[in-house]
Amino acid sequence: MKYVTVDLLRNKVVLVYAVVLAALSFSVLSIDSNSSKGLLSLLNITLLFVPLISVLFSTIYFFNSIEFIELLLAQPVKRTKVLLAEYAGLSISLSLAYLLGIGVPVLIMAPNIAALTLLVSGLLLTMVFSAIALLIFVLFKDKTKGIGAAIVSALFFTLLFDGLLLMFIYSFGDYPIDKPILGMVALNPVDLARILMLLQLDVAVLMGYSGALFKKFLGTGFGSIYAIVCMLLWIVLPLLWSVRVFRRKDL
C-alpha cells in the first residue's frame, strides 16, 4: 500500500489533477465576492469531474499495474490484502489530490460548514468511484473494455441517471412518490453527494415543500446521515464484490 501511494504521488497525472483543481477553485472563488456562488461552481466541478477522473484514472492505473500485482501475488501474500492495498493506495492519493486542489483554496477563502460538506462529499465521491474502478478492473480482462466500462459508468451516474429519474418524476408526478424518489436517489452516489450539499445551501427552499417525508428527511440531520451512509455503502459494496471476484479469478 505504501508503495502504491508513493508511486501514485510521483505520478504526474495525479499532480496535474491536483494543480488543475487548485487553479479552478482559486479562480472561481476569487472571481466573485459571494462565496456561496463560488462554492456552487466548485460543486458542479466536483460532481462532474471527480467521478469521471477518479474512475478513468483508477481503471487505467489498475490495468497498468497488473504485472506488479501478479508479482506481488507470487509472494506469500493474501490476494485480498493485495487488492485492498492497491485500492487504499489509489484512493488515498486521489483524495490527497482533491484535498490539495479544492480543500486548501476553499478552506483559505471560504471556510464554513458548506465548504466542509463540499470536501466531505468530494472525498466520498473519489473513494466511491475508485471502488467502482476496482470492480471494473476485476470484472474485465481486457483493458480497452475496462476503460470503456469506466467511461460509461461515469457518464451514467453523472448524466443519464438524473435524466431517467427526472422522467420518472415527470411521469408519476401525480402519485405520492416521495419515498420511491428517496430510494432511487440512493442508487446514484453523485446524487447523494449533491443532496449533501443541497442540504447545506438550499434548506430554506427545500423546507418549502409540504411533503411530510421530505420535511422529516430534509429538515433534520436524518437527510445528511442517510446520504453519507448510502455513500459509505457505495464504497463498501463494490469493494466486497471485487474482493469476492478477485479471490476466484484466474489471473
Next chain:
Amino acid sequence: MGSYTITMFKYFALISFLTISLNSIGRTIVVAPGKSSVLKNTILQAADGDTLLVQKGIYKEQDILVAKKLVIIGQGFPTIDGDHKGQLIVVTRDSVTISGLQLQNTGRSSMTDMAAIRLQNVQFARVVNNRLVNNTYGVYLQNSHYCLVYNNTISADAKDELNSGNGIHAWKSTHLLIQSNKIKGHRDGIYFEFVTDSRILYNTSDKNIRYGLHFMFSHQDVYTHNTFADNGSGVAVMYSKKVEMYNNTFRHNWGDASYAILLKEITDSKIEHNLFAKNTVGIYMEGTSRIDVRHNEFVENGWAMRVQASCDNNTFEKNNFLSNSFDVATNGTMMLNIFNNNYWDKYDGYDLDKNKIGDVPYYPVSMYSVVTERIPGAMILYRSFLTDVMDQVEKLMPSVVPDQLKDNNPMMKSWKLR
C-alpha cells in the same frame, strides 16, 4: 413618517407631563405585600391622580380593576401572579400608567381572552417597562386610543395555536405607539385588527408559533426597525391599505407555509430598506396592487419573492438579490408588475456601454423554479448537471418561463444598502 413620529413623541411627552403634574396634586401610596388582595383594596381607597408605589414581593391577585386615573409603579419588579386564574389588570379609565411590574400566569379560557393587562375603551394609557411572563395574552388593547406600549418584555411558552394568545393584541384602536418591546413565544407576537394610524417601532418579535406580526384591516400604519425572526409563519399583512414598512429585519422564518412577509390584498403600501435573510419565502404576494418594493436586500432565501399572477401595478426597484435559491416564482404567465434596476447575483449579462446597467434583460424566474412549481418532487434533482443544462437551454430559447416577467435594466453591481 418621521415628522409624524416626532409629533407622536411630543404627544406622549405631553401626556407624561400632564400625569406628572396630576401626581403632584394626588397622593403617593406605598403598597407592600402581605395581606390578601392588598392591591385591590388600595385601589378601592385611592382617588384619581394618586400614585401607587408597589414594593417588591409577590402579589397573588387576579382581575384587578383600575377604574381611576392612577399611576402604578413597581419598585424592583414586584410580581403579580394570577395563579393561572383570571386576568391580571383591567384598565377601564383614561390616562392610567402601569410600569415596572412583573405580571405572570394569567388564566386560560375559551370564553374570554385572558390578558395580563387589558386596556378597555380607554385613551392615553401607558404600559411601560413591564415584564410579562407566561400569560395567555400580554397587553390587550380593546377600542383604545392614543396608548403607548413601550419597552416591555413579553414572553410565553405557547405550544399550539388554539390554547394560546398574542403578545400584544390590539383591536379596533387608533393612534397606538408600540415601541421597543421584546416578544417571544406567543401565538402572534403583535396582532392588529381594525387598528389605524398606529406605529410599531423597534420591536423584536421572535419564536412565536404563528406570526411575528399579524395585521388585518389596519390602515395607515407604519412599522419600522423591527426584527422578526424564527416565527412559525413570519409576518402576515392582510386586507389593509397604506401600510408602510421600513428598515425591518426578517430572519430565518422556515417552513412549508412560512413567509418573511405574506401580503394578501394590500394596496398602496411601501416596503423599503428591509432585510430578508434565510427565509423560505421572502415576500409572498397575493392580490396586491400599487406596492413599492424598493431598496430591500434579499439574502439566502429559498424564494426571494413569490408574486402571484393576481398582483398588479407593483414596482420592484433597486433591490439586491443575493444567494437566493430562486429569485422570483409565480403561478401564471401574466405579469402586470414592474421590475427595474435591481441587482441580481445570478445575472450573467454584459455591459458594453459601461453605464453600470446590463444591456440584456434579466429573467428572474428560472426554468427549474417553474418545473418544481409543477412537480415539487423534482426538487431533489436541483443543482444537478442535467438541470443546469436545462436552465442554460431555457436561457437561449425561452419557452417555459413567463417572458413578461423581466428586469430590463438589471444593475451590474449590487446596491449599497447597509
